[in-house]
Amino acid sequence: MSKELPSTFKLLTVWLLILTGVFLAVLAWQHQRERPRFTLNERELRLQRGADGHFHWPGHLAGQATVFLVDTGATTTALPRALAEQLGLHPLERLRSSTAGGVVDGYAAEVDLRLEGGLHAERLRVAVLPSLDAPLLGMDVLGRLKFRQHDGEFTVELQ
Incomplete structure (x- = not known):
């Protein structure tokens, strides 16, 4: 059988x-x-627009790998509360922030930031917000850089 x-x-x-x-x-x-798409040479860093329509810049917060959403409309770099707690950030003061979804309560904290391309900020003051989906890289960092947006590319001149 x-x-x-x-x-x-x-x-x-x-x-x-x-x-x-x-x-x-x-x-x-x-x-x-x-996956964040970027190219880097000695003079500039180029980010390609992601499938979601945003630019994503990889880096590190307090030594932990993080991908930031580049937000030229954000005054301050902002982090989701869950990420801030995971990093062990301590509240410095309470704050209210105006977001696209309305006014939200959060707190200020400080963290070391390092971005691909060799850019960094020590003890950067950030806003920690409860309902944020992803870390936002705001104009407090971007305003220090010479950048331009054109045809789906975000180009930062490195000095």
């Missing part, structure tokens, strides 16, 4: 393998799309 598996089980196994391969390919594609 042959101990061969039923053909429906074989067919189901083949389909499960195919679907697993497709699923893994989609995950890899999404990861590639969401």
